[in-house]
Amino acid sequence: MTHTPGPRFTPLAQSLPATVPFVGPETQERARGRPFAARLGANESAFGPSPRAVAAMAEAATGAWMYGDPESHDLRAALAAHHRVGMENVIVGEGIDGLLGYLVRLLVAPGDTVVTSAGAYPTFNYHVAGFGGTLHAVPYRDDHEDPQALLDMARAVDAKAIYLANPDNPMGSWHAAGVITDMIDALPPGCLLLLDEAYIELAPDGTAPEIAPDDPRVIRLRTFSKARGLAGARVGYGIAAPGLISAFGKVRNHFGMSRVSQAAALAALQDSDHLAKVVAKTAAARTRIAEIGAAHGLRALPSATNFVTLDCGGDGARAKAILEALIARDIFVRMPFVAPQDRCIRISCGTPEMLDLLAERLPDALAAATKP
Amino acid sequence: MTHTPGPRFTPLAQSLPATVPFVGPETQERARGRPFAARLGANESAFGPSPRAVAAMAEAATGAWMYGDPESHDLRAALAAHHRVGMENVIVGEGIDGLLGYLVRLLVAPGDTVVTSAGAYPTFNYHVAGFGGTLHAVPYRDDHEDPQALLDMARAVDAKAIYLANPDNPMGSWHAAGVITDMIDALPPGCLLLLDEAYIELAPDGTAPEIAPDDPRVIRLRTFSKARGLAGARVGYGIAAPGLISAFGKVRNHFGMSRVSQAAALAALQDSDHLAKVVAKTAAARTRIAEIGAAHGLRALPSATNFVTLDCGGDGARAKAILEALIARDIFVRMPFVAPQDRCIRISCGTPEMLDLLAERLPDALAAATKP
Structure with a gap:
């Protein structure tokens, strides 16, 4: 019997474990x-989600024969108004997980370094491994992520990005906005802060920092999965400088957003x-x-x-x-x-x-x- | 004023145009x-979609606070039964577009070659460029994709994959099943056929070839976006040998599927x-x-x-x-x-x-x- 070879995976793909975050x-x-x-x-x-989001999904269901708008225009416009930024500052994607994947792909070539906290969100680590990056993790300090340790490590290893969740998962801890703005000011040049604010709507006032929408040093990541109750709809978004936002267009799945989910998120956003x-x-x-x-x-x-x-x-x-x-x-x-x-x-x-x-x-x- | 540098994109990301398929x-x-x-x-x-799919989406909407099952177990089980293959032969993803992205990522490192037809589905080309691959395109012959030309080119450039849609988009033409099975038998070793069957439910009997589910030479790609009327739900699937199916688990967005879309697809599949x-x-x-x-x-x-x-x-x-x-x-x-x-x-x-x-x-x- 002749040998029938299977697909020739890339060396990187061959090296990856079949892990699940x-x-x-x-x-x-x-x-x-x-x-x-x-x-x-x-x-x-x-x-649960907003009843308005539930109604929007039911209504959008009959129109599910149409692809979703690949620009997520209406949702991005609403998010831009909500956050008082421009539409060119907003990217919508398949959850923060999806956006993290695109971000790592844009930033991390094999051998590039990034920094996170030991025991922080494993899906970020999964993406870093998946693109051949090298992850450096620093310990938590008193059950909080440690901005100074993250910065020190980023400087030491010339990191392209730091991942920080504020509030943090899995500890629930948080830093006041001023700690985050100080951290942004102390970032080494060319190190992007991936600021995961998945839980921010549930945090005390004064947790979300003011960040100029054109600040090239940071991207804030938000989601409809937590307080908005739409984890199963897969809608996340990022707010950042236009140069970073437009870079997503080079790699993202342009028609990846569910039309039903776009409608759900838009309705949810309007139900304060x-x-x-x-x-x-x-x-x-x-x-x-x-x-x-x-x-x-x-x-x-x-x-x-x-x-x-x-x-x-x-x-x-x-x-x-x-x-x-x-x-x-x-x-x-x-x-x-x-x-x-x-x-x-x-x-x-x-x-x-x-x-x-x-x-x-x-x-x-x-x-x-x-x-x- | 000091210079504030932006993110340091990878050389590949920098080289990519901001194109849209x-x-x-x-x-x-x-x-x-x-x-x-x-x-x-x-x-x-x-x-439009099946009324049963519309009802399933409306019903699933209230449960959209829950993440979708990352294994898409129930949908995969139903697809496996429908196609008389094992669950280990089925991968579900965010449309064929999403699955093509994962496939190219698994197979194509910078400089690797793949083959398609000049003027065939541009989203495949987009993914190849996005992972640094080199695309070789052969002409259509009489408005049909040309299996022999694709095979000859694949052999000449040592291609890791050939993309072929049967039926074809944008020409609407198709090959009989026997042409496809002959093509599979003639594939160079280590060249995977990406057989895009997005339109197959609308083709004459005798268009879809019999393919042993464990055949390592081909993956067939199907979708709920065309005949099933669920383009806006973003549900595609692949049928292939278990080794290739499990490789998706190394790179895919495990929680990327909408729970509402999973329910829609399951209901649609049952409405013959x-x-x-x-x-x-x-x-x-x-x-x-x-x-x-x-x-x-x-x-x-x-x-x-x-x-x-x-x-x-x-x-x-x-x-x-x-x-x-x-x-x-x-x-x-x-x-x-x-x-x-x-x-x-x-x-x-x-x-x-x-x-x-x-x-x-x-x-x-x-x-x-x-x-x-």
Whole structure:
């Protein structure tokens, strides 16, 4: 029998592991053979999207035979007005994940360096590996990303970009706006700050810095997946100087946006009442999660996001045992990957009903996790 | 004033032009200052998606706060059953455009060669340029893509892949299944056939070849954008050997699929009645477009797709003048980019009402286009 060779992958593609940034809850449900009772692991907004967004999707569905506008013109115009920037400052893409992929592709050739925090958003790391970049990670400091350490490392390795999430995932911590503006001013020349503000609508006033829209040193990344409740629609956007925004046009999937999702995002953006309700419900859920944790000796870290990170008071093994005991009790949660943050578990802000289930099942999970 | 440098793009990114594979109809509408009366240029299905898909989208909208399943498990399972292959043979992605991007990324490093036909799908060329590949294009033969010429060129330049659409866009022509299987058997070792079957549901029986699902020499690409009427949902899929399918997991945007679109595609796949109706309506529209053309001396090329390519009987300048005259009369159509195919215009299968408008306005457009 003759040998039939397969495709000739690039050396880079051959070198990549078949990793997945996150295992989805559905995958876990299939492996477990039953659904989760409370979906509290992916920092989705259990309070749902705006009813106006739901209506917009239903209305757009009949028109789904048409490709979406590859410029996302109407959505970008609305975002530009919302943020008081020009349309030339706004790029819309398939979630922040998609935009991060394009950004890394534009900036990182094999061997180029970028900087992040050890245990920060793994999808950024996935893209860096995927384009052959070299990732340098600095530790968190007191459960916060450490701007000075990031800057020092960027200078030391001549990094093309720094990734920083403010507020941070998975710790929920945040820096005041002034810390971020100081960081931008201290960036080494030619080092772009990728400022992931996925959770910013849920953070205290004074967290989002003023950034001149033409500032070439930073791109802010926003999403409809968190406070806007549209994770499943896949709409993220970036705000940056026109030169960077237009560069996306060289590599992006121009017809990659769902027309239905464009309509959903536009409607969601216009529903500030719904956003205010979600912010309030999220704050209440944060308090409730902290109370549930405190009742059982798990300390809640302060959070500016739609999740609460609970310090389990031990090492990674203890937190993992608690996580697995919760999952065994049909409560989907996640946890940080890296020590010492991996002493914690991370619980998304569910509805009161979901948090009732958490309160009911956590004691038993803790007991199971502490069995000798 | 100190110099503030912008981001340091990769040399490849710097070298790329800010091109767009296609200008969308919405962009043209904004430039014109008024909407098109008949949208007949993007080979969308004017007959719309399945009512079951529309209902599925409306139902999924309330759950859009949840990320889509990154494995697209249920959709892949249904596709696997539909095509009598294993789930490990199926990849779902953000349209064929998205899958082509991933494929080129997996295969093409700077300097690597691929082969296509001169004037075939430009989004493939866009991705090849975007990853630094070298594209070799061979001419069409009698308005058909030329398998032997593609094979000869692939052998001559040691190509990693050949792109072939069957049926073809923009000419509407097609090869019988046996031609494709012969082509697969004649592929040089290590050259992957990217078989774009976007229009296959609209082609005569005997156009889609039997391909063993584990054949490592070919990937077939399918979509919900054409006969299934879901261009705006962005759902494409590939069928190939497991080794190639799993390689997508190294580079794809794992959470890139809209949950609403996954639901739409699953419902659409199950509505074979709707598909049959669309196939019949499309065939009727092809006949009608051919009649409209013939009444004014424009010869219709045979089509196995949801569009008809009309030979305008002159050179590219004449076809372009007719195209522009139609656009000026609010009829959105497109045309091939490359001679001698650019003697034609390409008209999508619209509803009877849309084609009434075409019939009404074509004579005047032709008169305007032939003015001295």
